Amino acid sequence: MHGIPKEEDVLQEGDIINVDFTTILDGYYADASRMFIIGKTTPEKEQLVRVAKECLEIGAEAAKPYSFVGDIGHAISKHAEKYHYGVVRDLCGHGVGLKFHEEPEVAHFGRRGQGMLLVPGMVFTIEPMINMGTWKVFIDADDEYGWEVITGDELPSAQWEHTFLMTEHGVEILTR
Numbered sequence: 001m002h003g004i005p006k007e008e009d010v011l012q013e014g015d016i017i018n019v020d021f022t023t024i025l026d027g028y029y030a031d032a033s034r035m036f037i038i039g040k041t042t043p044e045k046e047q048l049v050r051v052a053k054e055c056l057e058i059g060a061e062a063a064k065p066y067s068f069v070g071d072i073g074h075a076i077s078k079h080a081e082k083y084h085y086g087v088v089r090d091l092c093g094h095g096v097g098l099k100f101h102e103e104p105e106v107a108h109f110g111r112r113g114q115g116m117l118l119v120p121g122m123v124f125t126i127e128p129m130i131n132m133g134t135w136k137v138f139i140d141a142d143d144e145y146g147w148e149v150i151t152g153d154e155l156p157s158a159q160w161e162h163t164f165l166m167t168e169h170g171v172e173i174l175t176r
Contacts, residue, residue, distance in 0.1 A: 013039040016049055018159045022100065023175075029096045031125050032175035033161040044132065045156055051083050052130040052158035059108065059126040060164060063171045067118050073110030076128045086135030088157070091149065093125040096163055109135075120168050127161030 011017060020033035035049045055076045062075035077087045093106030104116040108128040131137075136152030151157050164171040 011038045014041040014045070016041060016045050016156060016158060020159075020161065027098060029098070029100050030163040030175050031094075031096055031100070031127070031161060032163060033127065033159055035158050035160060047083070048085070048130065048132050048156055049158045051080065051085060052128060053160045055079050055087075055108070055128040055130055056126055056160040056162065059128060060162070060171050060173070063118060063126070063164065063166065065118065065120055065166060065168055065170065068113055069104050069106055069115030069118065070110035071112050071115075072126060073107045073115070074112045076126075077109040080128070080130050086131040086133055086151075088129035088131060088137055089135055090137055091127075091129055093127045093161070095122065095124045097123055118166050120166050122166040123163060123174070124166075125161055125163050127159060129157055129159040131155060131157045 015038040017036050017038065018033050019036065023030045035052065037046065037049060058079050059072045059076045062071045064071070080087045087109045089107070089109055092108060095102035095104050104124060106124055106126055107115070131151045133151060133153040133155035137149045138152060140148035140150055163174045165174055
């Protein structure tokens with residue numbers, strides 16, 4: 001599930017949780033998220049959290065100057081699919097700057113050599129949402145904020161995120 005917690009949402013031993021936060025400094029946005037395991041959890045959930053982080057790292061490695069957004073998505077989905085995980089297609093990374101969501105949209109699935117060209121000076125997030133089951137998700141129609149996203153099969157999901165600056169030599173993590 002992705003969303004804003006409600007008062008009745010109480011974390012239990014074994015839960016996994018993603019904390020997503022945004023900062024604004026001198027009018028510029030950045031976005032990041034981290035996963036946390038509450039106490040001890042199952043090996044399956046531990047693996048999901050680890051693979052989701054690996055997907056972020058692999059996506060960052062694929063982001064090279066003058067490569068394409070599709071290169072990032074291809075690398076991420078290829079790794080996640082080794083574990084038979086679903087890569088959410090309805091949510092994506094995004095450019096950040098003077099606004100919270102800017103171009104480019106950074107899909108976490110895709111084909112190499114497709115999508116927007118990545119050039120030095122671009123600032124964007126990579127934030128793959130990796131599901132234990134299907135890639136499909138739905139928005140909870142009863143959620144007052146419109147942020148609650150649930151996996152189609154209601155299996156666990158994990159997500160890590162960083163904001164990156166594309167340089168002449170590759171990406172620099174701005175949200176370490």
